[in-house]
Amino acid sequence: MERQWYFNTVTEQPELGMISPASHRMGPYKTKEDALDAWKIVQERNLEWEEQDREWKRWSSDGQAGASSRG
Template sequence: MALFKRRTVGKPGEWFYCLKHQTVEEGPECRAADRFGPYDTREEASHAMETARERNLEWETDPKWHDKSAEQESGGEDK
């Protein structure tokens, strides 16, 4: 018996964005590695890539993740 069962039918109201097919899906249709979600609405899922880009930009510009003292210790130059 498997420890984890794969859900073959999604819950109504759970929305995902499939990275492989670039489509919105209700319930998990594609494998987990190929999707973002779950989202509460179809609209939120349709903007998944936009949301990911915004979050990546926030992370890239977050000073907590780019410590100046660490840069200075390593010589301060990107190689």
């Protein structure tokens, strides 16, 4: 199995393999460059998830959740 890259959130350095404790690393990433972009990747994913949450809340607040077509 090929070793993967991780980003150490304490040292803010990429690491090849699971060197640091799990609480200090993000990943795995396929490349060193991706590990270096860890914070950017996290921010992008968070923005996507926040938009999905807004859509979900909008859908459920429209009264559609649990609505039946029978009257």
